[in-house]
Amino acid sequence: MDYRDEVYFNSTPENECPFSADELAGRLTRLRRKMAAAKIDMLYIMSPENMYYLSGYQAEWYQAQSPQQWPAGSAIAVHVDHDHYILFDSEREAVLGRIFTRSTDTRRFPREALRGSAEFVAGELQREGWLKGTVAMEFGSYRPNRLISHRLEDAFVAQGARVVDGTQIMRELRWIKTPEEVGYLKEAARIANIGMAAARAAIGPGVAELDVYGEMVRAMACAGGENPGITMPVLSGTKTNALHGLATRRKMQHGEMVLVDLSGVFKRYHINFARTFSIGEPEAEVRDLTDRAARFMELVRGILRPNLPVREFNQLALDYFRQEGLWERRGWIGGYEMGIAFPPDWVGNFVFDPLADENSDAVFAPGTAVNYENQFFMPRHQGQYFTIESFLFEEDQAHMLSEQPFELIVVE
Missing domain, CATH: 3.90.230.10 (Creatinase/methionine aminopeptidase superfamily)
Known part of the structure; x- marks a missing residue:
């Protein structure tokens, strides 16, 4: 393990998640109920607001207008039948995730992928059995851009998923505040x-x-x-x-x-x-x-x-x-x-x-x-x-x- 790995994977800063554990658990439960009502098996979230709402994840940079070599990659996958989410992120943000989220299942992109890989995401979700049935993405969000959105959609479809728009699910959930x-x-x-x-x-x-x-x-x-x-x-x-x-x-x-x-x-x-x-x-x-x-x-x-x-x-x-x-x-x-x-x-x-x-x-x-x-x-x-x-x-x-x-x- 080189020094960079030591920093990324052993740094344990004080957690600053803005929400209590009970608050986040309640949000996830309500989201899964809405997904079940909409007959959505998995929701793949990349909009900053919704990632934050569900996990506390926040950053200064979301790769919105970045070079194509640095695609937007951080995301959260939620399955209707599971009481935890999967956080996908670059290893370069390993410390950031520990500061702001309470994630119990974080998957890091391979180092050669740097900031994102649709194939890696699809492979991880397929092994979990999360790409069976209907997968919703946030087509109404500016993040990710069209190139990355298509790449993800194609990777999900290649694993047998049916992809639909799920933009409104969390937007509607956020209307009533706790x-x-x-x-x-x-x-x-x-x-x-x-x-x-x-x-x-x-x-x-x-x-x-x-x-x-x-x-x-x-x-x-x-x-x-x-x-x-x-x-x-x-x-x-x-x-x-x-x-x-x-x-x-x-x-x-x-x-x-x-x-x-x-x-x-x-x-x-x-x-x-x-x-x-x-x-x-x-x-x-x-x-x-x-x-x-x-x-x-x-x-x-x-x-x-x-x-x-x-x-x-x-x-x-x-x-x-x-x-x-x-x-x-x-x-x-x-x-x-x-x-x-x-x-x-x-x-x-x-x-x-x-x-x-x-x-x-x-x-x-x-x-x-x-x-x-x-x-x-x-x-x-x-x-x-x-x-x-x-x-x-x-x-x-x-x-x-x-x-x-x-x-x-x-x-x-």
Whole structure:
């Protein structure tokens, strides 16, 4: 055994798995029940979010856009009839797996394969008897890319498996959060509030967007926050019409609007807030529009409750903004699920929108968390008034999680 082997296979760092053993066992049991209901014998998981949900596995690098010689390889195989999973990974990540997972069955790719081998995976699973029947893969995930996905699918089929899409199985499973997850979401909200307060304190004439970005990132990191799944926008002036822009060296000016969109992150669970600031008191017609838009959130506070029907929420938004004459000024109104996320996204699987029938018959059940976005174009193309609030639903109550006001916030 050479020195590299000694390090890889004998290093025993402190385990930092983010989830308790009971939590992970419960997740695996619920997943196997969903697989049985869908008549899926094995699920092969490569999306970072789902690997994390099932095992705690997390890394800084997932080989998403790497050279073809370094394919995405780490994965988890789950069989409907077995109460453990198999973690596949490179020997180069042997120590990483010991830090973040509680895996009891980890298979390392051969050294000559470096980071992945479809043939090795298929051979190991075939010897376990896990490739009999229907195998599901996550066709809706960016990881692995099409080349690797086809290679895996062909290797499974060559062993006699029938391959189908299983993208939604774990996405749906993750919709209802456990009490442990709810606690993580509340901590993410605490961190997000610290970040927004830091951004508010940093905004002012002559301050660069990146300066504000740096202050809020530093504040959240010091509060125990982690890197979010999306690079957080800090946008000023008419740049606020491009909500998915990036902070740059542009310096803010008196009289401009400033938009801050961030997520607090704790153990990869995200809570999203956004607020719009005005450097100096805005014009009267701007103040009128933003005040009327902000008042909607008080109506929301009045109906927010566990098991709130999505249709009721959507109708409230539709009726109010039409009544106020704001509907035609909207950018987008709606929201989406909050929870586990890794770069390059923090947008969850469940989406709701007053104009969309999809999910309108659902309810915000206890254990769910969503954000909600108000986007309205201000007079004379000055930018967008943009707010995001996140809601958390528990058994006996529902929460609005932010501490900043919804009205346009004036700074000098």
